[in-house]
Amino acid sequence: MDDLPKRTANHVPLTPLDFLRRSALVYPTKTAVVYGQLRRSYAELYARARALASALERAGVRRGDRVSAMLANTPAMLEAHFGVPGSGAVLNSINTRLDPASVAYILEHAESRVLLLDRGFAEVARAALGLTGARPRIVWVDDPAAQGSEPLGNLEYEAFLATGDADRPFTMPEDEWDSIALNYTSGTTGRPKGVVYHHRGAHLNALGNALTFGVGPRSVYLWTLPMFHCNGWSYPWAVTAVGGTHVCLRQVDPAEIFRLIGEERVTHLCAAPVVLTMLIHAPEEAKRSFAHGPVSVATGGAAPPSAVIDRMERMGFAVTHLYGMTECYGPSTACAWQEEWAGLPLSDRATLMARQGVNLVTLSEQTVLDLETGAPVPADGRTLGELALRGNTVMKGYLGNPEATEEAMRGGWLHTGDLAVMHPDGYVEIKDRAKDIIISGGENIASLEVEDVLYRHPQVMEAAVVARPDGKWGETPCAFVTLKPGSEGTVTEEDIVAFCREHMARYKVPRTVVFGPLPKTSTGKIQKFVLRAQAKDL
């Protein structure tokens, strides 16, 4: 059996590029993309992506070159997810909420040859280019819906597409290990790191997500999650793989989300927890009911509190909790539903559903490793360790950073930096980021655990807990709390502390409570390092 080598007929590099070719063949006239009044079929999406690939090649882009994108969730961004790798290049989606210095750093570090730039982000890009010698060729996307300054340069996207050949086949990867995307970490500490994805992982994570989330040819997927965020958790590729419909969304606006769900009959969306909170707290006149069945919502980044799960369900959504990070193509674990949970009271059910869960079928393994010994912790739901992942949807590594690459993947596992427990049922639950643990009087306090309690307080909308240096205890928990609209001023620090005392061990109760809005990263993550600095100065 050893004399049967790979052949052209039986070994083809795995790549998501095949998905678009196939869907354009199978569903040529079906609506692939919706954006406002615009409707484009799969045949059109494929033709435009091929035109983009061809235009890039004619503009001198070569295999392995980086093409950056500062684009909103518009049709151009979807096209870039196929057209850029279809030219052999690597797609570098830049977080459009970054400051000019970060954008400059990325353009320089990625050595971008081309920048696809939405007019809405021209000002940031102009400022960024003022801070670096990087000179990518700019192709500006003139979205009429964009608010923004004058375009940068004179090469407009549609004119650029017209220089390409829409009939020219994609340049396919020579090897499935070839790079497809370069995504920079949000850099809450230190410089952003450039995470490299390969075609194999993108293909597999797309299939795994489609299977996990039940996305099929009849699915209508709403783009609430930014596509610059881990390539939209692989959904540009997953939805295309099954021939579903993409509904683009430039800006997260609850009224528009409810309108699109109803009018486009949206079946699936992904969103950070903050978006769920926005939907729940949207004014009543913005909300709509929809009759086409529950809308599947995948959320990740922080565990959805039971109140969020409950209120989302009442509005007609079914929430699934996912876990992932830039280093693993977005979603890598999901809190797989168990039929017997249906009979549980909401609070019990929500506790189970808020866990990060089990590895997707396309990731090989997850484990929780003891921080000292590196051995798996017991599955007792109590022993803290570091969540670690292994499989084909783990990054190639960090661009130009062998030390960080080695450190992240030492010992055969991707070390997530998240502190978790392994429950007896094999589900992991993240208790905190490694650096978010508060050590008070020698006791470890998981800030997430304290936050969980704070979220249960009826007037609390958001909460974050960090360590505050303390002469006696080393550190003490310091809580930052945003109250619900209308509740401001009605709740005191003493109320919060009293509530916490009822619900947790004494040593975990915050010694300090600060009210006000929470600082967030451009991807909606609470910036604990800002809060830590604030807590220090209190």
Next chain:
Amino acid sequence: MDDLPKRTANHVPLTPLDFLRRSALVYPTKTAVVYGQLRRSYAELYARARALASALERAGVRRGDRVSAMLANTPAMLEAHFGVPGSGAVLNSINTRLDPASVAYILEHAESRVLLLDRGFAEVARAALGLTGARPRIVWVDDPAAQGSEPLGNLEYEAFLATGDADRPFTMPEDEWDSIALNYTSGTTGRPKGVVYHHRGAHLNALGNALTFGVGPRSVYLWTLPMFHCNGWSYPWAVTAVGGTHVCLRQVDPAEIFRLIGEERVTHLCAAPVVLTMLIHAPEEAKRSFAHGPVSVATGGAAPPSAVIDRMERMGFAVTHLYGMTECYGPSTACAWQEEWAGLPLSDRATLMARQGVNLVTLSEQTVLDLETGAPVPADGRTLGELALRGNTVMKGYLGNPEATEEAMRGGWLHTGDLAVMHPDGYVEIKDRAKDIIISGGENIASLEVEDVLYRHPQVMEAAVVARPDGKWGETPCAFVTLKPGSEGTVTEEDIVAFCREHMARYKVPRTVVFGPLPKTSTGKIQKFVLRAQAKDL
């Protein structure tokens, strides 16, 4: 980006073995296997598969060795699909309907180390062993439901499992190109050929089938399709990948199928067309209605006639037509449903649905190649060529047969030997096996086309058309027809010919019509070579 090599953390050989490990973790107590009164959970299935793997290793089976199985669709056969590759060995599932000489040939050619033998097939196995020097170690499976002779040898399956360690992890493939299965072609012409599958293809075809067929954690899959047939079209792995439930079925019996569908709430099954015919023609008292929604039926091997689609739908089934062959892990194309077909009259809809369709998302490409030039034929629905496939779910090759391997995969495509047209919508439709074309007076007649017309005759149950040598025309079409029960003797040769004249060009009308049962292979395929011999002697 070129300095980011594969690592243990980010590159794991694709294998279906991971599916069972995961489902045993995620769904330990969920019912994995149903067989009569027997219920086994995923934890139990995993433990038994590991015990089997370990027992095989302790019995001296080494990586790459072949373990043959002559098993019905019983729990042991499912266990073999994980336990055998989990020992590093290659699973050789033998068609249990074969004659002793064929079984002997396979055992010898495969160099089987072990034979897992259901007591029901002991007689054939005993006869086979009398014809060969091959001496695999026999492990007999004592299914109480089996009719059969005395067991062969004294090593019983449960006792054998007890010699293994149920906690010992599977021996995982070193490379995803490692062989996982060896399936012999049915050998309608010449010696059976040994088709070798690899772990990568088995993993991918399982995911592709789960996505195509919509199999998920709530699915209940009924084993109407023999698992020895292309490893049950990859469904032992696909259903396990998503944590669905396998319902085993020893023998195809319409009453039992209807009972299981109703009582076990079956959602999916695969079956050769002959099984659908059996369900349709089952006595009314054997039929049952079921309220849990349409049961998805995937069928392949021959296009389902519109009457079959219609009558299956009326009974509560939704039929999907698949195409595949041993050389490509079973299903490789499927007639993907288009929403607009729903509005068509049945006959038009059935014509569209009876096509072989489009490649699965996990196969890269399909094409129809001109028999002379080897170039793709125009997509006109008329020009005949050979269906060819390319992708990761195409076999490694034939065991010990480099010439046949090279011939089958020449020019970068797997040549299926099936004559097809490419329709303008990109769907392929098989018109005939290359050797089933009848050449009469210089005109090509596709026997399938004549058969299609015969199937439309209200009294015809089955029909097959072959070439009959003719002094004047070279060949003429000769029809073999089985009438529906109760219609025997009511229809004459003249009636059939008159019916054909109404529905096809004159030169295609059969010159000869023979009534009676049709000879079939053990997988239910009509043996045209037998009919051709018969036609010659008429």
